[in-house]
Amino acid sequence: VTSSSAVDASTLTVCALLIVLVPFAPAGLALINTGFGRARGAAYAMLSSLTATAIAAVVYCFFGFSWEGFPGRPANLILLGGKPWDWISRGPFLLRGLAFNDSPATLAMLLQVFTVSLAALIPVSTGADRWRLRSLGISTALLAGWTYPLFAHWVWGGGWLAQLGSNFGLGDGFLDAGGAGAVQVLGGLSALSIAWILGPRRGKYLADGGPAAFPGHNIVYVLFGCALIVPGWIGLNAAGSILFAGAAPSRIALIAVNTLLSASASCLTAMAGTRFRFGKPDASLCANGWLGGLVASSAVCCFVTPMVAIFVGLVAGALVTIAVEVLEVHLTVDDPGGAISVHAVAGIWGLLAVGIFPHILAIRGSLPSGVESGSGQLLAQVVGVATLLGLMLPMAYGLNWLLNRIDPQRVAPRGERLGMDMHELGGGAYPEFVVHRED
Amino acid sequence: MKLAGLLLLPAGWGIVISALSLFPQAGLRWGFVLAGLCIEAGGLILAFLGARYPKEAAE
Numbered sequence: 001v002t003s004s005s006a007v008d009a010s011t012l013t014v015c016a017l018l019i020v021l022v023p024f025a026p027a028g029l030a031l032i033n034t035g036f037g038r039a040r041g042a043a044y045a046m047l048s049s050l051t052a053t054a055i056a057a058v059v060y061c062f063f064g065f066s067w068e069g070f071p072g073r074p075a076n077l078i079l080l081g082g083k084p085w086d087w088i089s090r091g092p093f094l095l096r097g098l099a100f101n102d103s104p105a106t107l108a109m110l111l112q113v114f115t116v117s118l119a120a121l122i123p124v125s126t127g128a129d130r131w132r133l134r135s136l137g138i139s140t141a142l143l144a145g146w147t148y149p150l151f152a153h154w155v156w157g158g159g160w161l162a163q164l165g166s167n168f169g170l171g172d173g174f175l176d177a178g179g180a181g182a183v184q185v186l187g188g189l190s191a192l193s194i195a196w197i198l199g200p201r202r203g204k205y206l207a208d209g210g211p212a213a214f215p216g217h218n219i220v221y222v223l224f225g226c227a228l229i230v231p232g233w234i235g236l237n238a239a240g241s242i243l244f245a246g247a248a249p250s251r252i253a254l255i256a257v258n259t260l261l262s263a264s265a266s267c268l269t270a271m272a273g274t275r276f277r278f279g280k281p282d283a284s285l286c287a288n289g290w291l292g293g294l295v296a297s298s299a300v301c302c303f304v305t306p307m308v309a310i311f312v313g314l315v316a317g318a319l320v321t322i323a324v325e326v327l328e329v330h331l332t333v334d335d336p337g338g339a340i341s342v343h344a345v346a347g348i349w350g351l352l353a354v355g356i357f358p359h360i361l362a363i364r365g366s367l368p369s370g371v372e373s374g375s376g377q378l379l380a381q382v383v384g385v386a387t388l389l390g391l392m393l394p395m396a397y398g399l400n401w402l403l404n405r406i407d408p409q410r411v412a413p414r415g416e417r418l419g420m421d422m423h424e425l426g427g428g429a430y431p432e433f434v435v436h437r438e439d
Numbered sequence: 440m441k442l443a444g445l446l447l448l449p450a451g452w453g454i455v456i457s458a459l460s461l462f463p464q465a466g467l468r469w470g471f472v473l474a475g476l477c478i479e480a481g482g483l484i485l486a487f488l489g490a491r492y493p494k495e496a497a498e
Contacts (some may be wrong), residue, residue: 005482080460081460081461082457083460164459168459171470196441196486196490199492200492205492205494205496207494208494209453210496331487331488331490331491332490332491332492333487333490334492375465375469376465379468379469379472382472382476383456383472386451386452386472386476387452387455387478388447388478389447389452389483390448390450390451390452390453390455390475390482391448391449391452393445393448393475393483394445394446394448394449397445398445404476423447
């Protein structure tokens with residue numbers, strides 16, 4: 001987080017206004033999750049998204065922010081190889097010690113109440129139609145109270161990943177302006193651990209090993225969610241860039257354009273790819289492409305030119321469409337909304353792109369003196385990605401595995417047959433929508 | 440197999456972190472970081488293969 005002395009009051013006002021836009025992102029994602037699920041679980045999907053949002057916000061404010069902290073707050077350090085490794089903050093619980101004023105730390109907390117909810121919604125999509133509400137709530141609490149704050153501290157709270165530049169001369173340290181790593185990849189890897197623990201939906205894989213098609217029940221929800229999510233994403237990328245990457249408010253137009261261009265290029269790539277493969281564009285994969293472009297843009301939004309943003313989006317769209325097929329067909333990972341491909345795969349690409357295009361720091365006008373060129377920045381990004389895959393994925397899986405041993409996370413077979421609406425809520429989303437025997 | 444894969448992931452990360460502390464030279468550092476990443480990739484492949492849905496359980 002940028003220190004308060006370095007940011008003037010008008011910048012912080014702009015930042016606060018941008019943060020107000022961010023709730024559109026979880027709202028859009030909730031609608032997308034619902035559209036990708038089955039009709040008999042639509043009300044449950046929307047309620048589970050709301051539950052995850054609520055639990056994430058409360059738990060983050062209770063515990064999460066104290067462990068995440070912000071630069072300048074007391075932190076626990078480990079001395080390793082003669083260098084201090086800042087690994088967790090030592091702030092008091094319940095937001096005590098935080099002055100509720102227009103300081104960057106307060107705005108960072110406010111922004112992250114929404115981003116932690118966004119991260120929590122990603123596994124909800126993967127666990128659709130088979131994840132019990134109680135287990136979903138506890139798993140969300142673990143994500144918002146421990147996994148997310150830990151990684152967010154390392155990246156945004158002045159932790160060891162942010163200090164890779166000052167401690168080891170790796171560019172500007174690990175850069176993640178809009179939360180591609182701390183929000184998207186972390187949420188995507190949590191979704192992967194949930195997919196492994198829950199297993200596929202009943203009937204998803206046939207006796208020959210191939211997957212059965214379970215199309216989303218309402219693609220209009222999905223596509224409208226894609227449109228709804230855009231202002232939220234622009235707010236997230238712009239506010240994150242100001243607070244966590246020190247971008248000037250004059251860059252907001254560039255950030256907004258980059259966000260939209262990356263999403264557009266990614267969507268068009270998915271459209272062209274599916275048109276080429278299947279003869280017609282696939283609406284759900286186009287939606288995944290759009291989201292994948294947004295996710296990748298979160299990493300690069302304030303660092304690159306619009307042309308580079310288009311290139312990042314093109315690659316993200318190709319990666320997402322390939323990853324959806326590989327995961328579903330070859331690796332038998334049942335991910336109804338393609339959340340793992342969209343958030344983890346595209347997010348990792350975006351994070352690496354920050355290091356691949358070294359001129360970004362020059363565009364930002366802040367190439368630190370005495371710091372080597374882009375190879376150091378690329379190494380910092382690689383270390384960040386390695387940390388997400390090598391430490392955060394096993395941690396998310398381990399916590400959810402333990403939870404599953406104590407309280408099985410998957411709904412009983414009867415519940416899956418009946419539908420999550422009837423089983424968990426006792427009523428459906430579309431009570432007048434009845435299928436007759438003769439139909 | 441899944442457990443082995445999940446154990447390889449932090450092992451690879453340990454190599455990546457060790458490379459930062461032990462090797463100030465860019466070449467060696469890059470080499471060991473990439474080696475750690477390769478181990479993580481191997482762990483991820485093993486974990487995916489170990490978590491594959493068994494054909495006999497399919498309907």
